Amino acid sequence: MDNKKLRFLIIDDSKTILMTYTLLLEQAGYEVIALSSCDQAIETILKEQPDVVLCDLMLPGLDGIEFFKKIRSETDIKQPVFIVISGKQFDYDRRRAKEAGVDAYLTKPINEATFVEEILSHVECKMTIRFWGVRGTLPVPGSKSIKYGGNTNCISLNIANKQNFIFDAGSGIKELSNYILREELIPYKAKIFISHPHYDHINGIPFFVPLYMKGNEFEFLGSDQGSVTLEKCLSDQMDSVYFPVTMNEFSSTVSFHSLNEETIMIEDIQVDTILLNHPGRCIGFKITYKGKVFSYITDNEIYLKNDTQRYNKDEVDRLISFIRDSDVLVIDATYTDAEYPRKVGWGHSPLSMVIEVADLAHVKLLCLHHHDPDQTDDDIDKKLETAKKLLTDRKSATIVVIPKEGDEIVF
Numbered sequence: 001m002d003n004k005k006l007r008f009l010i011i012d013d014s015k016t017i018l019m020t021y022t023l024l025l026e027q028a029g030y031e032v033i034a035l036s037s038c039d040q041a042i043e044t045i046l047k048e049q050p051d052v053v054l055c056d057l058m059l060p061g062l063d064g065i066e067f068f069k070k071i072r073s074e075t076d077i078k079q080p081v082f083i084v085i086s087g088k089q090f091d092y093d094r095r096r097a098k099e100a101g102v103d104a105y106l107t108k109p110i111n112e113a114t115f116v117e118e119i120l121s122h123v124e125c126k127m128t129i130r131f132w133g134v135r136g137t138l139p140v141p142g143s144k145s146i147k148y149g150g151n152t153n154c155i156s157l158n159i160a161n162k163q164n165f166i167f168d169a170g171s172g173i174k175e176l177s178n179y180i181l182r183e184e185l186i187p188y189k190a191k192i193f194i195s196h197p198h199y200d201h202i203n204g205i206p207f208f209v210p211l212y213m214k215g216n217e218f219e220f221l222g223s224d225q226g227s228v229t230l231e232k233c234l235s236d237q238m239d240s241v242y243f244p245v246t247m248n249e250f251s252s253t254v255s256f257h258s259l260n261e262e263t264i265m266i267e268d269i270q271v272d273t274i275l276l277n278h279p280g281r282c283i284g285f286k287i288t289y290k291g292k293v294f295s296y297i298t299d300n301e302i303y304l305k306n307d308t309q310r311y312n313k314d315e316v317d318r319l320i321s322f323i324r325d326s327d328v329l330v331i332d333a334t335y336t337d338a339e340y341p342r343k344v345g346w347g348h349s350p351l352s353m354v355i356e357v358a359d360l361a362h363v364k365l366l367c368l369h370h371h372d373p374d375q376t377d378d379d380i381d382k383k384l385e386t387a388k389k390l391l392t393d394r395k396s397a398t399i400v401v402i403p404k405e406g407d408e409i410v411f
Helices: 015-027 041-048 064-073 091-100 115-124 173-182 230-236 313-323 351-360 377-393
Strands: 007-011 031-035 052-055 081-086 104-107 127-133 154-159 163-167 189-194 217-222 253-258 263-266 269-275 283-289 292-297 328-332 365-369 399-401 408-410
Touching: 007 015, 007 041, 015 031, 015 115, 031 041, 041 064, 052 064, 052 115, 064 081, 064 091, 081 115, 091 104, 127 173, 127 292, 154 173, 154 283, 217 230, 230 253, 269 313, 283 313, 292 313, 313 351, 328 351, 351 365, 351 377, 365 377, 377 399
Parallel strands: 007 031, 007 052, 052 081, 081 104, 163 189, 189 217, 217 253, 292 328, 328 365, 365 399
Antiparallel strands: 127 154, 127 408, 154 163, 263 269, 269 283, 283 292
16 A cells, blocks of 8 residues: 555544644645544545544444444445544453454544554554564673673564564563653553573563553463463562562563464464474464564574484474564574584574575565674674575575664564
């Protein structure tokens, strides 16, 4: 959809709000039709064929949800993206809109500075990835980790401004915490996917300030470790022996969901999981939304082919099938091939095998992740150069990058 040709229909019984929305959208270059009720709205939609409808929930006569249902019952029109913008912030109304199939539910008052961007994120179904920690094993502050950062695993994924997913909660989640507070994103809701409870993937949880704030909601999703539940794995590190504050101090709403290899749906977002080759139970994730695919595979060891005792083609093929055609793949590429012989069996992959797997899976953008704490910025730069050469030698269409803390990818 060409954004510069978008046509908006706005329905709200407040003249001030109609004027504000119209001005913001027209200044951004879009065409706007404004109505104060639903009375002539169906006729207007049939005639004007808008791309997007912005509708208040409480309107004279027909409310926004009932009006939405009337639009969806029309078979002779191009169906618009339908966004409710309401002063009602109750969960009941959000659930009602969700159950009806409304594309997005936003609340007043709007932020004029970000209004157009937020609306477009729902129209375009954007997925926004931000990197808050890219290291593995151990945080590494200091002069040798300035470029890529020294925090351990944490990545956030915002899906069309309707779901926040967080992958792992290493020390990088403290940077995400700072961002949420700085941008005043409270109340904040998120699903936190834990690949496994090794310390570098959970050590930031005690410092994630939104957990201590009433009104926020978080669901932790990950695998139990045998008879030890995910909840116990996470709470044990905050036992009073190790940390002065326990999980009992969390004021937000916190829940836990145990995962195996399975597929779950979160609204219209598909989440697939796969067990990875790493000590203990470690899970990889694939997120599919509106035809876009994001895969997160860490920690995982792909043995070299010449290791006849360990290399298992079936397991490699299974991983390739899981990540096939990913738009973005974030994957463990901890070691160079020169480093790997001293690290076999540690649960992390050599670079050449990561490149091969990504190429065979036709990954569009490959993000190398989970760097060894002994690797300096210069070492990681060389890793990227080697990765590019390996892909060139394979005549691969895959693009490779190494994200830094604070980097953002939108697709």
